[in-house]
Amino acid sequence: MSAPTLSPDQVNTALSQLPGWSVKEGKLHRQFQFGSFVEAFGFMSSVALVAEAMGHHPEWFNVYNRVTIDLTTHDSGGITAKDIALATKANELAR
Amino acid sequence: MSAPTLSPDQVNTALSQLPGWSVKEGKLHRQFQFGSFVEAFGFMSSVALVAEAMGHHPEWFNVYNRVTIDLTTHDSGGITAKDIALATKANELAR
Amino acid sequence: MSAPTLSPDQVNTALSQLPGWSVKEGKLHRQFQFGSFVEAFGFMSSVALVAEAMGHHPEWFNVYNRVTIDLTTHDSGGITAKDIALATKANELAR
Amino acid sequence: MSAPTLSPDQVNTALSQLPGWSVKEGKLHRQFQFGSFVEAFGFMSSVALVAEAMGHHPEWFNVYNRVTIDLTTHDSGGITAKDIALATKANELAR
Numbered sequence: 001m002s003a004p005t006l007s008p009d010q011v012n013t014a015l016s017q018l019p020g021w022s023v024k025e026g027k028l029h030r031q032f033q034f035g036s037f038v039e040a041f042g043f044m045s046s047v048a049l050v051a052e053a054m055g056h057h058p059e060w061f062n063v064y065n066r067v068t069i070d071l072t073t074h075d076s077g078g079i080t081a082k083d084i085a086l087a088t089k090a091n092e093l094a095r
Numbered sequence: 096m097s098a099p100t101l102s103p104d105q106v107n108t109a110l111s112q113l114p115g116w117s118v119k120e121g122k123l124h125r126q127f128q129f130g131s132f133v134e135a136f137g138f139m140s141s142v143a144l145v146a147e148a149m150g151h152h153p154e155w156f157n158v159y160n161r162v163t164i165d166l167t168t169h170d171s172g173g174i175t176a177k178d179i180a181l182a183t184k185a186n187e188l189a190r
Numbered sequence: 191m192s193a194p195t196l197s198p199d200q201v202n203t204a205l206s207q208l209p210g211w212s213v214k215e216g217k218l219h220r221q222f223q224f225g226s227f228v229e230a231f232g233f234m235s236s237v238a239l240v241a242e243a244m245g246h247h248p249e250w251f252n253v254y255n256r257v258t259i260d261l262t263t264h265d266s267g268g269i270t271a272k273d274i275a276l277a278t279k280a281n282e283l284a285r
Numbered sequence: 286m287s288a289p290t291l292s293p294d295q296v297n298t299a300l301s302q303l304p305g306w307s308v309k310e311g312k313l314h315r316q317f318q319f320g321s322f323v324e325a326f327g328f329m330s331s332v333a334l335v336a337e338a339m340g341h342h343p344e345w346f347n348v349y350n351r352v353t354i355d356l357t358t359h360d361s362g363g364i365t366a367k368d369i370a371l372a373t374k375a376n377e378l379a380r
Contacts, residue, residue, distance in 0.1 A: 041143045042331030048136045052239040059158040141232030147334040231333045238326045253344040
């Protein structure tokens with residue numbers, strides 16, 4: 001069974017705890033900027049481990065020191081608690 | 096001094112040795128597909144090491160087992176030998 | 191509850207399916223050799239994702255193109271099915 | 286030509302700027318401890334990029350949230366400026 005999608009109100013409540021994240025084209029979206037490619041890729045490696053362990057993978061783009069992440073739950077057709085959890089973890093790892 | 100851009104003929108000659116790569120919106124472009132996110136991210140880690148050592152970084156996108164790479168040399172305003180070198184290395188690492 | 195340790199016979203049966211692995215100081219042990227540090231670290235990244243997803247982490251050592259892995263299940267006090275599973279996955283990823 | 290080894294005085298001066306590092310069995314040595322395997326492996330990925338770009342690779346060991354690094358310059362038969370540089374970078378990345 002797929003995770004239930006969150007209502008717009010639930011998403012907004014979650015966003016209030018997720019500095020830097022917004023909703024863009026129906027997905028949780030954030031751009032991270034680091035001091036270098038070295039730091040950006042270290043962050044990506046940590047996020048990759050978390051994503052694989054969650055069984056929930058990002059759509060992400062990197063060029064040099066920037067990492068852009070978009071999160072949605074394809075099985076559910078929208079944003080779910082899994083996306084909030086991965087976004088929360090990404091913010092923790094970017095600190 | 097920035098690397099010289101390649102002529103369309105030079106790019107085409109290079110592409111004949113680069114299975115899977117084409118020119119898309121003025122950049123060297125390829126999509127790689129792997130058996131899993133685990134394999135895709137292992138490939139990305141290897142390419143990241145090569146890119147950092149070359150001082151030449153890709154624009155790349157990943158979702159699950161797919162990795163899309165676009166290469167151009169911003170300082171030069173087009174495709175250069177550096178892009179060919181990184182594309183060649185990516186193909187070797189994807190085998 | 192911790193996973194049950196395997197008997198010496200069970201370990202030997204598992205080893206027959208695990209080329210390159212042996213028991214060393216009570217742990218599953220293998221040294222992998224790659225063509226370069228780039229390849230070795232790509233392998234380590236893939237194994238790291240698998241390990242985190244399993245909640246079961248290796249003791250591992252790397253220098254240049256060599257990766258040495260030792261596996262045991264600390265909670266259980268010996269080699270368990272988790273170690274066999276991670277060793278099997280490492281062999282698949284090293285191919 | 287290989288890099289010249291540093292004198293004990295030069296090494297000690299360098300160590301005064303390298304919190305956590307000491308000389309152990311003739312190598313620069315430090316153990317790093319992180320909050321989790323996820324953080325430890327993100328650090329390792331960043332260090333791997335730096336090492337490959339320097340053409341100077343660590344001897345390193347990881348188990349769970351601990352990363353132990355030993356640095357020496359094999360071509361030179363001792364500790365050189367390359368080891369100091371990689372240790373310095375590792376400390377920056379661990380912050």
